[in-house]
Amino acid sequence: MSKPIALISGATSGIGKATANLxxxxYRLIICGRRADRLQELQSNLPTDVKTLSFDVRDQAAVFAAIDGLPEEWKAIDLLINNAGNAHGLSFIHEGDIADWDAMIDINVKGLLYVSKAVLPHMIANKSGHIINIGSIAGVDVYPKGNVYNASKHAVDAISKGMRQDLHTHGIKVSEVKPGLVNTEFSEVRFKGDKTKADKVYEGFTPLSAEDIADTIRYIALAPAHVNIADVLILPTAQATSTMVHKKA
Known part of the structure; x- marks a missing residue:
């Protein structure tokens, strides 16, 4: 019997890449992302059957074309991990860059919806499936200068709850993982490639790793069919809230 199929968005780095490895x-894997070269490199190192799909989750037409274009035997996706997401900028609301706002809403919210919409018809037809959305502590705990990023992750939290209510009668599980501080490319993207500034975020304590979150995702995904681990907030020990982090001098 062949392995079930999992689709992972944002698989070219960080949590998505670590999840693919675990x-x-x-699972057989469909790994998705914007950077085709990274997808191909990851594919070559994965010990399973792999399909790569290169698209930007913001592009609705590209999302549907890529997923609808899968070979028939790959369309019955058992597990969807909506991991693609990012933060752009850290500014007071009156100083925010509208292009940053658009990017966060388009990727974190609309991108998640587009991918889910493309995958769900097969799950509903099969009366089974599992969606794991990657949210954030920012989706439950607003912090200064986080405004639109916080809003986008609050939307992920609301969408996850709404999905669970709408889909449970179809035999589909919906889970959300809300990480705290994870040392990935996240802060480097937020600070426009300023690695020095990004590195300071993780100084003085041990942050979570991408593998920590991937391990949580694996645990949720492999739970028995009658068990849905619906909502997980995972933090480094040094972190209590979005803004309370115990750092050593």
């Missing part, structure tokens, strides 16, 4: 033992 799930390869259990």
């Amino acid at each position: 799930l390869a033992a259990h």
Whole structure:
């Protein structure tokens, strides 16, 4: 019997890449992202059958074309991990860059919806499936200068709850993982490539790693069919809230 199929968005780095590495033992994988070269490199190192799809989740037409264009035997996706997302900028609301706002709403909210919309018809037809949305502590705990990023992750939280209510009668599980501080490319993207500034975010304590979150995702995904681990907030020990982090001098 062939392994079930998992689709992972944002698989070219960080949590998505780590998740692909951990799930390869259990699933055939469809790995998605904007950077085709990174997808191909990851594909070559995964010990399972892999399809790569290169698209930007903001592009509705590209999302549907890529997923609808999968071979028939790959369309019945059992597990969807909506991981693609990012933060752009850290500014007071009156100083915010509208292009940053658009990017966060388009990727974190609309991109998640587009991918889900493309995958769900097969899950509903099969009366089974599992969606794991990657949210954030920012979706439950607003912090200064986080404004629109916070709003986008609050939307992910609301969408996840709404999905669970709408889909449970179809045998589809919906889970959300809300990480705190994870040392990935996240802060480097937020600070426009300023690595020095990004590195300071993680100084003085041990942050979570991408593998920590991937391990949580794997645990949720492999739970028995009658068990839905619906909502997980995972923080480094040094972090209590979005803004309370115990850092050593």
